[in-house]
Amino acid sequence: MSFDYEAYERDLKYNNVGTDYGEVLTSESDYPIDLTYGLTREEYGTITRLEEHLTFNGRTTKEFDMYLIERDAPTPEEFEQHISVPYRQGYIDFSHRNGERVYHGRTLTYVFQIFGATKNERKVKEFNITNWLMNSGETQLIDSHDFDYYYNAKCKSVNVEDDEERQTLIFTIVFIAQPFKISKLYEGHDIWDDINFELDYLQATRVVLKDLGAMTYKRLKVGDTLHIGAWQEGRKDLYDEADRLKGFTVEREQLESTPEDISGARYSYKLLELPIAYWQSAIIEAMEPVELTLWNTGVHKVLVDTEVNLYGLGYRSFVVELDGVYHFKHRDKPFKNLFLKPGENKLKVYGYGATIDFKWKREVI
The missing domain is CATH 2.40.30.200 (Elongation Factor Tu (Ef-tu); domain 3)
Structure with a gap:
């Protein structure tokens, strides 16, 4: 039996009928x-x-x-x-x-x-x-x-x-x-061809922190609890990470005769738990944060990663406040427990001279 298999398979794909593939097929069993x-x-x-x-x-x-x-x-x-x-x-x-x-x-x-x-x-x-x-x-x-x-x-x-x-x-x-x-892609990406307009959520995931000399500082009161910024590493030997997370108590406020070099801070604070004083530029509660709302559109809490680019007198270390809890980012070390819960997450970011991109991927069932 002479049979044109290539023509048969091609027409089978396009649902063509009545084509002569060679010898006439008389029954269903004759078809390959x-x-x-x-x-x-x-x-x-x-x-x-x-x-x-x-x-x-x-x-x-x-x-x-x-x-x-x-x-x-x-x-x-x-x-x-x-x-x-x-x-x-x-x-x-x-x-x-x-x-x-x-x-x-x-x-x-x-x-x-x-x-x-x-x-x-x-x-x-x-x-x-x-x-x-x-x-x-x-x-x-x-x-x-x-x-x-x-x-x-x-x-x-x-x-x-x-x-x-x-x-x-x-x-x-x-x-x-x-x-x-x-x-596959991070939330908030701007790759136009890969945006799914029915499922993706378009949102800003970047903050720009003020340079060191551009910050406006707040004053604290005696008895206030404060946290020392992650960028303040010169006095690191005086406290460990657990101490930093618990915070310190203001014992007294000191107006300095000259502003701190570069930062322009005017006040320093003696802390009850430590033998030295800290300038406002080292204290989170004295700084103005940059606020950012991130939406986790998945069904599961996700750990956040970051990409940091510096400008001016910037630091790679910074602090993120979420739901009243401070999370310290030390240079290139990843966050250990900064999780975004499903839905709305309102962040306050503290630091100097850095552009920070928050990066996470949606997790779904």
């Missing part, structure tokens, strides 16, 4: 088997791109001509804490005591199929694919179905079925992932 089971492909010249694919550990399933047959990506299971009390209806739910729901890791299962491969090709692909997937710890897993997000995941298992009759391989791949999907 569609080994792709109707899966969609996009043609780019002579290159075939598989639409649905995974990117993991530096490679993609497209490289191996793997067609996605099945995807199972359920939401993560909640870590529930229910306590029953005698003679009380129902139960007490402690699952939400820290202000958000807590989830276990999630299991992601994918089934891929490779078509039309010889026995030797199948063995080579089975070896290469299995080792590619299993030769990595937790890293980014990008599923083309979630085009703006990725998982932090590792491959748990790869099960392979070799079908000699159809010359196909079926891979069942299981990943263990952290519970949340993470956005």
Whole structure:
């Protein structure tokens, strides 16, 4: 039987009927088997791109001509804490005591199929694919179905079925992932082509702190509690981080005969807990903060990172106040516990001569 397979596959894609492919086919059994089971492909010249694919550990399933047959990506299971009390209806739910729901890791299962491969090709692909997937710890897993997000995941298992009759391989791949999907881009980005106007939230994420000589200072009163700025490192040996977070008490205010060099501060303060006095320029409560509202549009609190650029007489160290708590940024060390809760977060930023970009990624179910 003479048959034009290329014409058949092309017309099958475009749903053409009635075309003469060669010898007339008289029954359904005469038609060749569609080994792709109707899966969609996009043609780019002579290159075939598989639409649905995974990117993991530096490679993609497209490289191996793997067609996605099945995807199972359920939401993560909640870590529930229910306590029953005698003679009380129902139960007490402690699952939400820290202000958000807590989830276990999630299991992601994918089934891929490779078509039309010889026995030797199948063995080579089975070896290469299995080792590619299993030769990595937790890293980014990008599923083309979630085009703006990725998982932090590792491959748990790869099960392979070799079908000699159809010359196909079926891979069942299981990943263990952290519970949340993470956005590829930082919140507040200004990459126009990547903005999703239905899901993204356009917001300012940058503050510009005044230069050292441009600050206007406030006066404090005896008995006030104050905090010493993170940029004040010359007296670091007098107190540790825990002391800095607890704050100090004003014992007396001193009007200096000449302003402090560069900063222009006129008052210094003797502290009850320390043997020396500090100028207003070193005290957070004496400074004017720059206020910024950040919106965390995800469902989970996220740790904030920053990118700092200096100008004038600036410092890389600065302080962020959120919900009455001070968070100290020491030069290039990351914040340890500056988390943005879901929704509105009002920040006050203290420091000198720096442009600060706050950077975080949305985390969703």
